Structures are given as structure tokens and as C-alpha cells.
Amino acid sequence: MVNDYNLSSRGGNTSLFGRLDMTAVGLYIALVIVGFVCITAASFEEESLNYLSFSHNYMKQLMWIGISSVVALVILLLDRRLFHMFAYPAYIAGLCLLIACLLFGREVNGAKAWFEFGGVRIQPVEFAKIATALMMARVMSSYSFNIKRLPDLMKVAGVILLPLAIIVLQNDTGSGLVLCSFLFVLFREGITKYIYFPALFTVFLFIVSFIFSPEAIFSFLLVVFTMFSAVKTGAIEAHLRFLAGVVLASIFLAVATPLSGYASLMIVTGIAAVALGAVALKARALMLLWPILMFVYAMLFVPTCDFLFEKLEPHQQNRILTFVGMKSDPMGIDYNVNQSQIAIGSGGLFGKGFMEGTQIKYDYVPEKHTDFIFCTVGEEWGFLGAIVVISLYMALILRLMRMGERIKEPFGRVYCYCVASIILFHVWVNVGMTIGLMPVMGIPLPLMSYGGSSLVAFTMLIMIAIRLDASTDDGDTLYNI
Amino acid sequence: MAPNSGLQRFFTLRYVVFLVFVVLAGRLFYVQIIDDKYKDLATSNIMRPEVEFPMRGEVLDRYGEYLVRSRVCYDVMVIARNIPKTGFDTLRLAEILDITPERLERQLKRAKQAPRAPFLITGYLSQEAKLVFDEGEFDGFFTRFRTAREYPRKVGGNLLGYVSEVTEEQVRKWEYYSSGDYIGVGGVESAYETMLRGEKGVSYRIYDTHGAAMGPYKDGDMDILPVKGLQLTSTIDGRLQEFTEELMEGKVGAAVAIEPSTGEILVMVSSPTYNPDLMVGRQRNNNYAQMLHDQRNPQFNRAVKAKYPPGSTFKLVQGLIGLQEGVLRPTDMHPCHGGYSYGRRKMKCHDHRSPIDLRDAVATSCNAYFCYVFKDIITNPKFENIAEGVKTWNDYVYSFGFGRKLDSDFTGEGKGYVPTPEFYDRTYNGRWNWGSVISCAIGQGEMGCTPLQMANLAAIVANRGYYYIPHIIKHIEGRDSIDRRFYERQYTMVDSVHFVPIVEGMWRGVNVWGTSGGARLEGWDVCGKTGTAQNPNGRDHSTFLSFAPKDNPKIAVSVYVEHGGFGASVALPIASLIEELYLTDTIRRPELVERVKNYPINYYHYDKKQREYDLRRAKQSAK
Structure with missing residues (x-):
């Protein structure tokens, strides 16, 4: 049905710049300009004596846009094979940078994720993302790589988890989670769908473990899985008897011994699960094994989750708790999210106009030019402006995916998908955070948020993708270097 | 794997991207178009109504001579979080306000318990002292117009009554009063309270998140001027x-x-x-x-x-x-x-x-x-x-x-x-x-x-x-x-x-x-x-x-x-x-x-x- 979908249609132009995907370039430029306008609106000071002084954030951003243009030009002029070649060194350098940052970096907002050189702060994570994306592409495009094979899957997992671990150690969990967006890439590359069910189950358990007590979760899962098994095997009566047995045994244990209800339930269900597992294995009833395994997983995961939660910084705990609605604190952690929603919500359909946003102008939105830059869009340009901006992002993401599909070698395809997934994750988390769909994570809005590291890094990410795409018709492949 | 399975996954992922877009757009639609509360919240964020106290009415004796007069004075208020972190000259402020530095410190400590709320440091600042105070430019401090009673003949304590801050009970009982208002107690002041007190006015001002005033809201079109209290002529000689x-x-x-x-x-x-x-x-x-x-x-x-x-x-x-x-x-x-x-x-x-x-x-x-x-x-x-x-x-x-x-x-x-x-x-x-x-x-x-x-x-x-x-x-x-x-x-x-x-x-x-x-x-x-x-x-x-x-x-x-x-x-x-x-x-x-x-x-x-x-x-x- 999709055979006739022509992915490599392109004009007859054969010069490098003629072969650039002008749609992607246009979207990139549009987003940078929109970002600059918003930063100007958010950081403009009417009383300032010199509007063009570089002490203003918008002038600094203008400087970074200039630097990014140079970086973009250099990348477009590089031989595309260099990216393939430098994937390993870049990855190792990225890891070293992260470790160095962990050891010698500067702590900002609780995260030890910054280097500082003479007043300019650099966040290595932004560049580690590029290195990891290149590494992903390199590993997954290697000859005889098959994602369905466990060793190859482990290799990919290693590529993702190594930087992730360091980033989490830096206490920059938000940025670390960006790398999880590579699941998007793995799906494209044909990873077994069985990985998604446990992943979703894990997310489900994670959220549920904050809202309900462990007893409630286990009881619920016990009933659901027993029912599932009962329906699958048809032996309904036996399963009911099993359920009744577990309940009675738990109650007996809780009443007759000094154990708490929770402990009793854990012991009884634990023994029951092990025993059932043994029976299922012996009877080769593999269908039964699945729910038992998942139940055991839940029994291990939920307490671990609680344990890990205790280990989190108080402000991270608060963010999660407020997000799942377990805690409300309008003047504290909720303040940022409330104020950002007020700013966006008050924008209405058409917005209040350029530099007319009261919440922005009077400083009610915190971090209004960095992580909460989308508030300026929402308040000053309204629903229409916000839709235009997220449409630009979606168009860029879809364009990157399409470019990936049209590149013949897996290296370029995987890389483009990596970039698309990173941008998708950033936009989803950042915009979602400003409108209360996601908890607050310190993740910038690509190309729009104020900040040199972020702008340069995203420029590099996107420009490498465009450069790889522009090579499609070169005739040479990456493999015959 | 079928040859086109990669492409099929591409289409699936396009749906994922589209879904993200729809969820974000839907939420934006709800926040910006459907739910009106954010507009009110935005207004109440930046705008604070400020009570403008009226001049209390005077009382004359039967021949038109003042028994009670109102004189202008000022309350000195503070919003604790707007005091510069670098500190300020407390001794000088105490001197201007004519209170002891110890008392000023005590008041500031109390003000910090609710750092965003205006707190009354001291009242009855004379007009002259207010000018000196204004010159001092103490960040975080501001004055509020008030009137105080003055008795040219210094007679009729019980007859005229006096003016006092409203009690909690009075605030609950009468809608007109809010905490910090003045009310007549005893004598003429209490008997003719509704005439003497005048009508409170209100002015709406824009404040930024740090509490600094940024000018009138809607150019002051919504402001209501205070109405001076009525002048009473008493029968007293x-x-x-x-x-x-x-x-x-x-x-x-x-x-x-x-x-x-x-x-x-x-x-x-x-x-x-x-x-x-x-x-x-x-x-x-x-x-x-x-x-x-x-x-x-x-x-x-x-x-x-x-x-x-x-x-x-x-x-x-x-x-x-x-x-x-x-x-x-x-x-x-x-x-x-x-x-x-x-x-x-x-x-x-x-x-x-x-x-x-x-x-x-x-x-x-x-x-x-x-x-x-x-x-x-x-x-x-x-x-x-x-x-x-x-x-x-x-x-x-x-x-x-x-x-x-x-x-x-x-x-x-x-x-x-x-x-x-x-x-x-x-x-x-x-x-x-x-x-x-x-x-x-x-x-x-x-x-x-x-x-x-x-x-x-x-x-x-x-x-x-x-x-x-x-x-x-x-x-x-x-x-x-x-x-x-x-x-x-x-x-x-x-x-x-x-x-x-x-x-x-x-x-x-x-x-x-x-x-x-x-x-x-x-x-x-x-x-x-x-x-x-x-x-x-x-x-x-x-x-x-x-x-x-x-x-x-x-x-x-x-x-x-x-x-x-x-x-x-x-x-x-x-x-x-x-x-x-x-x-x-x-x-x-x-x-x-x-x-x-x-x-x-x-x-x-x-x-x-x-x-x-x-x-x-x-x-x-x-x-």
C-alpha cells in the first residue's frame, strides 16, 4: 500500500546547497527567529538606556544566533563521512566531558551539569546528546547489526545507558530522560514490541505507586492477573479457589501473627507466585508464566520505587508529587506551573500582542526567557500563535523523519530519527510543563529558549541531519571509505 | 521482516508525533479558550486594589468653631520581601519615624512573618516627617494616607468619643469595614459614624511580581475617589x-x-x-x-x-x-x-x-x-x-x-x-x-x-x-x-x-x-x-x-x-x-x-x- 511512496524525490539540482532540504532549513530558521522575538519580548527593559547593549539577553541571544550560523555553515561544508568516522571519538569525548563535569563542574539549581569559562556557561549534556545520537547511528548501522538479537540490543542499551547514568549522577535527571526518547528510534529499527509492554507496565506501576498504597496495588494486580489467567485457561473455579486461599491465608497470617497486613500479603502472594511458577514451568504452561513474572516484577518494583523516591532530592519529590496531584502548594513548587498556565491561559485566542503580555512583562512567569519561553508565545500570540509554533516543531520532526527514510544508509536514517526523537521529547516535556501536562523538568525548548549551549547544540544536531540528507544523491556510500 | 515493515513503522511513528501535537493543542485549547479563570487570575496577579481612605468629617460647635478637626497623617507600611537584601539605614529610618531602633527591628521581624503582605510599621507620621521619609527612598517602605483627629479646644472627651481601629468582630459584622479601618467609638463619633466616615475610595495599581508599583491599572479608569465625611454642626457651645x-x-x-x-x-x-x-x-x-x-x-x-x-x-x-x-x-x-x-x-x-x-x-x-x-x-x-x-x-x-x-x-x-x-x-x-x-x-x-x-x-x-x-x-x-x-x-x-x-x-x-x-x-x-x-x-x-x-x-x-x-x-x-x-x-x-x-x-x-x-x-x- 505504500510501495509507491516516493521518498527520494528531489529536484535536479546537484550542488551541495541546492541539495539541502530547504524545508528543514526554513523551519529551523523560522523557529530561531520566533525564539529571538520571544526572548526580546521577555527580556526587554523599557528603562534601559542602551537597547543594543550586550547586557541584554536578547542581544546575547543574537550573538549566539551568529555563532550558530557559523557552526551550521561549517557543518554543512564538512564531508559527511567525517560524522561516521568521528562517532566513536565523539562519543568517548562526550562521556569524558560528562565525567569531568561530574567531577569539576559547577552546580546550578542543584544539578552539577555546567562548565564555566569566563562567564560563559556550557552544559555538556547538550553536546553529549549529539555524540550519543551519532554513536547510536554508528552502532545500529554496522554490518550484521540485528536489533532482534540480544547482544546487539545490549550494545544499544549500553550506548544509551552509559551517558544516562552519568547524567543522573549529575543530578540532571530531566536531561537524562531525553536519552530515553531513543526508544522511538528503536521502534523504527524494528525492536520487538514485547519491550513496550513491560515499559508501559513500569510507567504504570511508577505512577500508581505514588497514588495508592502497595497493598492496594498488589491486591488489584493479584485479582487482575488471576482473572486473566482464569479466562485464558478456562479453569475459573480453580482460580477462584486460589484467590480465596490467598486471601484467607493472608488474613490468618495478619491476625494470628504479629506481622502487618502488608507483610502477610507479601509473604503469602510471594510463596504463591513461586509455587505457581514452579507448577507452570513443570506443566510447560508458558501462558501462565507471564502474569506470574509480571506480578513478581511488580512486587519488586513498587517497594524499590518507594525506596528510590526517598533517595530523590526534596525538590524532585515535590515536583513529582505535585504533578500526580498528591500535593498542592501554590506559593512553592506549584508557583511556576501556576504562573505559566496563567500567562498562557490569559492569552486567549489572539494573545495580547508583542510586548503586551502583562504576566511576562511584570515578571510573574519565572524563567520566562529560558525554560518557560513558551509562555511568551502563549500570552502574547494567543492560541493561534501557540498552534503555529508547535506546528513548526511537528513539521520539523516529521521532516527529519522523512529525511531519515529517504537516506539510503541506516546511519543517516538512525541519526535523523535520533534528532527527531530528541526534539519531540523536548517539545512534549517543555510545552507540556508550561501547560500543566508534565512535571517541571529543566528542559529547554529547542532553538527558542535563551541559552548558547542549547542553541548551538540543536543547530549542530539538525545541521548534521541536513548534511547527511544532502549526501543522499552523492552516489558514494559511507561503507566504501 | 517484510520489506516495507520499516516504512510501516515510519507511518506508525508519524501517528505518535501527530498524537503529541493533538494532545498539546487540545490542552492549549482548553487553557486558552475554554477555561476563563486564567484571565481573571492574570488580572488579579498584576492588579491590586488599594483602599483610599477618606477625610473624616469635622464637628463644629454651635457657633461654627471646630470641636474636632481632621489632620493629614500617614501610616508607614512595609512589604518585607521588597526590602533590599543589602540592608538599609535602620537608625536613620527610626529617627525619621520617631521610634526607637529596637522597636523598628521588632516590627520588621513581625513583618517578615508574612513577607508579601503590607505591614504597618507605625502610624501618625506628620506631613513634614513624610517629606523627609520620601527623600530617604527606603525600598520596600511606603506611606498610606490617613487622617487623625485633632481637638482645638481639647474638650468633650466623652461627649465627642474617639476614633479607633475596627475590631475583628466589627469587621465580621459590617461589610463596609475591613481590618485596619477606623471607626468612631463613643459619643458623637460613634452616633454619627456613618456620616462622619465618608466613603472609602479604591485605586487599582499594577504591581510586578516583586511588589514594585508599575503605575495605574487601565490608566485609573476604574478608580473610585474617596468621598470626604460630612461636616456636622453640634449644639454644643x-x-x-x-x-x-x-x-x-x-x-x-x-x-x-x-x-x-x-x-x-x-x-x-x-x-x-x-x-x-x-x-x-x-x-x-x-x-x-x-x-x-x-x-x-x-x-x-x-x-x-x-x-x-x-x-x-x-x-x-x-x-x-x-x-x-x-x-x-x-x-x-x-x-x-x-x-x-x-x-x-x-x-x-x-x-x-x-x-x-x-x-x-x-x-x-x-x-x-x-x-x-x-x-x-x-x-x-x-x-x-x-x-x-x-x-x-x-x-x-x-x-x-x-x-x-x-x-x-x-x-x-x-x-x-x-x-x-x-x-x-x-x-x-x-x-x-x-x-x-x-x-x-x-x-x-x-x-x-x-x-x-x-x-x-x-x-x-x-x-x-x-x-x-x-x-x-x-x-x-x-x-x-x-x-x-x-x-x-x-x-x-x-x-x-x-x-x-x-x-x-x-x-x-x-x-x-x-x-x-x-x-x-x-x-x-x-x-x-x-x-x-x-x-x-x-x-x-x-x-x-x-x-x-x-x-x-x-x-x-x-x-x-x-x-x-x-x-x-x-x-x-x-x-x-x-x-x-x-x-x-x-x-x-x-x-x-x-x-x-x-x-x-x-x-x-x-x-x-x-x-x-x-x-x-x-x-x-x-x-
Whole structure:
């Protein structure tokens, strides 16, 4: 049905710049300009004596846009094979940078994720993302790589988890989670769908473990899985008897011994699960094994989750708790999210106009030019402006995916998908955070948020993708270097 | 893997991207288009209404001279979180605000408990000090326009009342007030609160998140200007009030003067009084506490609240009732041999000739005469029993304004007390006769009157049978008239003709022969009646009731001095001097003024109370 979908249609132009995907370039430029306008609106000071002084954030951003243009030009002029070649060194350098940052970096907002050189702060994570994306592409495009094979899957997992671990150690969990967006890439590359069910189950358990007590979760899962098994095997009566047995045994244990209800339930269900597992294995009833395994997983995961939660910084705990609605604190952690929603919500359909946003102008939105830059869009340009901006992002993401599909070698395809997934994750988390769909994570809005590291890094990410795409018709492949 | 499975996954992922877009757009649609609350929240974020306090209305005396004025002053406020972190010159600020640096530190500490809320550092900053304060540019601090009361004559503490911050209870009770507002307490301030207070205004200003003002909201189009309170013209004669307060100084009691033809209160003094300026400014709380500890209770407005036995002045009422009831004729003679005997008891009287008629009985204030009269009233054969007699007598007394509120425009007016048959039933277990109640004949016993009621009695007699409800405000700015009840004659149950002999007696008592001779004013035909009220706390109370001139009276006065002895000894000269100043505009008897001022009264009963109270307090603070 999709055979006739022509992915490599392109004009007859054969010069490098003629072969650039002008749609992607246009979207990139549009987003940078929109970002600059918003930063100007958010950081403009009417009383300032010199509007063009570089002490203003918008002038600094203008400087970074200039630097990014140079970086973009250099990348477009590089031989595309260099990216393939430098994937390993870049990855190792990225890891070293992260470790160095962990050891010698500067702590900002609780995260030890910054280097500082003479007043300019650099966040290595932004560049580690590029290195990891290149590494992903390199590993997954290697000859005889098959994602369905466990060793190859482990290799990919290693590529993702190594930087992730360091980033989490830096206490920059938000940025670390960006790398999880590579699941998007793995799906494209044909990873077994069985990985998604446990992943979703894990997310489900994670959220549920904050809202309900462990007893409630286990009881619920016990009933659901027993029912599932009962329906699958048809032996309904036996399963009911099993359920009744577990309940009675738990109650007996809780009443007759000094154990708490929770402990009793854990012991009884634990023994029951092990025993059932043994029976299922012996009877080769593999269908039964699945729910038992998942139940055991839940029994291990939920307490671990609680344990890990205790280990989190108080402000991270608060963010999660407020997000799942377990805690409300309008003047504290909720303040940022409330104020950002007020700013966006008050924008209405058409917005209040350029530099007319009261919440922005009077400083009610915190971090209004960095992580909460989308508030300026929402308040000053309204629903229409916000839709235009997220449409630009979606168009860029879809364009990157399409470019990936049209590149013949897996290296370029995987890389483009990596970039698309990173941008998708950033936009989803950042915009979602400003409108209360996601908890607050310190993740910038690509190309729009104020900040040199972020702008340069995203420029590099996107420009490498465009450069790889522009090579499609070169005739040479990456493999015959 | 099928050859196209990669492409299929591409399409699947496109749906994922699209789904993300739809979720974000949907939420944006909800937040920006559907849910309106964010627009209001945004407005309330940046805009804060600020109350603009109006100037409180002034009170003038009857000649247009200020009794109470409002002067501009400022509250100094702070929003703690806007104080620069680098600190500021606290010593200088304390000096400008005229408070100790320690107090400033204490206040700042309290302000920091709610760092976003405006906190009152100190009030009553003068206009000059405010200018200096403004020059200092203390970040985080700002001033709020207020007005404070000012009393040019420094008179009428209890009469005028004072202005105080509203209590929590008042805020809950009345919608108009919010915490920090001022409200009138006592006297005119409280009675005319709704007129004096004006209307609060409001101005909307934009604030940034740091609390710095960024200018008016919508160019001030929504602002409401405060409306100044109304100016009141009182009936009080400021000079006479001041003079009377001077005369009453050192004495405990009250003096009230009324213009009989209108019911306007010319003077209302409750002694001890206090300087109303003490109730304004930063020392207010200290002064107030000090007054609370004073056992003579300067905050108690004796003129309208006290319950004094009227003493002999009440004989006027008995005579009038007797005449109206037909049990007494002016020419009736009654004997008096040092008193009136009933049963085994005797109501004593002073030495005077006997027998005498009504006029002379009034003039000499004969106890026995009015015992006969009172007995005749309540034991009138037309009544089935004595209870009915007392009941009828009650009705007459009520019609004179006793035993009930006069319904003046003064808040906190007391009722006094007139004993009823029910009262005697309760007290004597239902077994009582005229002898049990005979002390009422001469205004003793259970009778209790406020000085205002007694002055009103003087006005009734002056008017020969009616009165206008006494009042203290005669004109309200912007209004043609005051309440209509003040223009209506209130008739007593006694006909006008019966007043002739009584007035004659009062005139004689002053001008011919009697107890009130000292009240004589050449050419003014003063009429008067002394009273000497026995009481259980010590020396007799001295009281005098008077009006002048006899025809077309201009002033009716009642003076009551606790433990002042004979009516003629201190109450009479005070009343006489009030009349002299009011009628002749001068004082020709400076030696009398001196005598009154230096008249020794020993309030050993109050002093004892004070000593005991102080001792108790000392013990408590020692604990």
C-alpha cells in the first residue's frame, strides 16, 4: 500500500546547497527567529538606556544566533563521512566531558551539569546528546547489526545507558530522560514490541505507586492477573479457589501473627507466585508464566520505587508529587506551573500582542526567557500563535523523519530519527510543563529558549541531519571509505 | 521482516508525533479558550486594589468653631520581601519615624512573618516627617494616607468619643469595614459614624511580581475617589463646654445644659473627663490603658449613663403630678416640724417655718410637704390598691422622660430607674404599703436618673409642660434638617397651668427666700431647685436644677456633683456660673469661680477603691 511512496524525490539540482532540504532549513530558521522575538519580548527593559547593549539577553541571544550560523555553515561544508568516522571519538569525548563535569563542574539549581569559562556557561549534556545520537547511528548501522538479537540490543542499551547514568549522577535527571526518547528510534529499527509492554507496565506501576498504597496495588494486580489467567485457561473455579486461599491465608497470617497486613500479603502472594511458577514451568504452561513474572516484577518494583523516591532530592519529590496531584502548594513548587498556565491561559485566542503580555512583562512567569519561553508565545500570540509554533516543531520532526527514510544508509536514517526523537521529547516535556501536562523538568525548548549551549547544540544536531540528507544523491556510500 | 515493515513503522511513528501535537493543542485549547479563570487570575496577579481612605468629617460647635478637626497623617507600611537584601539605614529610618531602633527591628521581624503582605510599621507620621521619609527612598517602605483627629479646644472627651481601629468582630459584622479601618467609638463619633466616615475610595495599581508599583491599572479608569465625611454642626457651645469642664475639674459628676426651646444640648460634661487628644497618636494605647486603671473611670460618660438619685429636684415632679391628679392645690398648707413621721419612722427635714404652701415648699425644699403630696397621689381613694397608685405615678414619671431612654442622638444613653409596683412586690414579698415607698417622694430610695434626664426636667419646667428630645447635632452638611423627632414637642401628662406655681416656687427659691439664693443673676429671673441626695458611699451628692430666664427661658441646667454636700454648696454655683456665662457672655464673679475650683471634696470611697485596685495589680504583676 505504500510501495509507491516516493521518498527520494528531489529536484535536479546537484550542488551541495541546492541539495539541502530547504524545508528543514526554513523551519529551523523560522523557529530561531520566533525564539529571538520571544526572548526580546521577555527580556526587554523599557528603562534601559542602551537597547543594543550586550547586557541584554536578547542581544546575547543574537550573538549566539551568529555563532550558530557559523557552526551550521561549517557543518554543512564538512564531508559527511567525517560524522561516521568521528562517532566513536565523539562519543568517548562526550562521556569524558560528562565525567569531568561530574567531577569539576559547577552546580546550578542543584544539578552539577555546567562548565564555566569566563562567564560563559556550557552544559555538556547538550553536546553529549549529539555524540550519543551519532554513536547510536554508528552502532545500529554496522554490518550484521540485528536489533532482534540480544547482544546487539545490549550494545544499544549500553550506548544509551552509559551517558544516562552519568547524567543522573549529575543530578540532571530531566536531561537524562531525553536519552530515553531513543526508544522511538528503536521502534523504527524494528525492536520487538514485547519491550513496550513491560515499559508501559513500569510507567504504570511508577505512577500508581505514588497514588495508592502497595497493598492496594498488589491486591488489584493479584485479582487482575488471576482473572486473566482464569479466562485464558478456562479453569475459573480453580482460580477462584486460589484467590480465596490467598486471601484467607493472608488474613490468618495478619491476625494470628504479629506481622502487618502488608507483610502477610507479601509473604503469602510471594510463596504463591513461586509455587505457581514452579507448577507452570513443570506443566510447560508458558501462558501462565507471564502474569506470574509480571506480578513478581511488580512486587519488586513498587517497594524499590518507594525506596528510590526517598533517595530523590526534596525538590524532585515535590515536583513529582505535585504533578500526580498528591500535593498542592501554590506559593512553592506549584508557583511556576501556576504562573505559566496563567500567562498562557490569559492569552486567549489572539494573545495580547508583542510586548503586551502583562504576566511576562511584570515578571510573574519565572524563567520566562529560558525554560518557560513558551509562555511568551502563549500570552502574547494567543492560541493561534501557540498552534503555529508547535506546528513548526511537528513539521520539523516529521521532516527529519522523512529525511531519515529517504537516506539510503541506516546511519543517516538512525541519526535523523535520533534528532527527531530528541526534539519531540523536548517539545512534549517543555510545552507540556508550561501547560500543566508534565512535571517541571529543566528542559529547554529547542532553538527558542535563551541559552548558547542549547542553541548551538540543536543547530549542530539538525545541521548534521541536513548534511547527511544532502549526501543522499552523492552516489558514494559511507561503507566504501 | 517484510520489506516495507520499516516504512510501516515510519507511518506508525508519524501517528505518535501527530498524537503529541493533538494532545498539546487540545490542552492549549482548553487553557486558552475554554477555561476563563486564567484571565481573571492574570488580572488579579498584576492588579491590586488599594483602599483610599477618606477625610473624616469635622464637628463644629454651635457657633461654627471646630470641636474636632481632621489632620493629614500617614501610616508607614512595609512589604518585607521588597526590602533590599543589602540592608538599609535602620537608625536613620527610626529617627525619621520617631521610634526607637529596637522597636523598628521588632516590627520588621513581625513583618517578615508574612513577607508579601503590607505591614504597618507605625502610624501618625506628620506631613513634614513624610517629606523627609520620601527623600530617604527606603525600598520596600511606603506611606498610606490617613487622617487623625485633632481637638482645638481639647474638650468633650466623652461627649465627642474617639476614633479607633475596627475590631475583628466589627469587621465580621459590617461589610463596609475591613481590618485596619477606623471607626468612631463613643459619643458623637460613634452616633454619627456613618456620616462622619465618608466613603472609602479604591485605586487599582499594577504591581510586578516583586511588589514594585508599575503605575495605574487601565490608566485609573476604574478608580473610585474617596468621598470626604460630612461636616456636622453640634449644639454644643465650645466655650461654655470648656468653662464647665474647668469648673468640674477635680469633682466627680456631670453637668448638662439644654436650650429649652429646641432641646439642643449646650453643654454636656462628665467629670472626670479626659483630653481627647490623648486618644490620638502613638501614645493612645498607653493613655487608654492608664484611663482603664483609673477607678474614677473617666471613660464612663456620667452625663448620659450614670444613675443618680435625683434628690429634692424630683420634688418638682411630685408637685406637678399632685396638681394634675387633683390631690394638691397650690394653696394647700402642710406642716413640717423637722420632718415627716410615718409609723415609727421619721423623714427628717431642715429647719424652716411651718406650715407652708406649695410655692414655699418648692422654694425651701421641704421634705415633709412632698411626702404628704406623694402619699396623697398613690393612696388616692380612686385607686383600688396602692399598686395601681404607684402604677399611675409611674406613667406620669415616664412622661417626664425618667426611667426610659430619651431617644436622643447619643449612643449609650442610660435609662435610669423608676421603681414599679412589681419591683416592690419582689422586694417586699408582696407586702408593702405607702410607707415602704415614701422615700421616692423626695427623689431618694430606688429612684435613679441620668443627669441628661434631670436637665431635661429643667427644660420641661422651663417650657411649662413639654420638651424637645435633647440632641447634640443640629445640622448635617448637605441636609436641610436633622431627624424629625427632634422637632416634635414631647408633652408630659401634666397640663401647662400646673407649672405656674412650681415655676413660681423655683423663682422664689432663687430670688426671694429659699435654698437657691446663690443662683441669683441680676436681671435674669433665674429659677432653680437644689437637691441633696443621700447615698450609702459617703457625703451627700450635691445637685442643682435651674433654668433662666423665667419667661422665654434660654437655658436649662442640671449639675450633679457626687459627694458635694448640699445642693447649694457646689452644684448650685457651677450651674449659676454656666448660666452667667451663657446669658451675659461674661463672668462677673471671678471669686465664685475660684471658690468652685478650690472646693474641697474628699472622694475617700473612690480613693479606697483605687488603692485596693493598685494593690491587686501590683500583686498580679509580681506574680
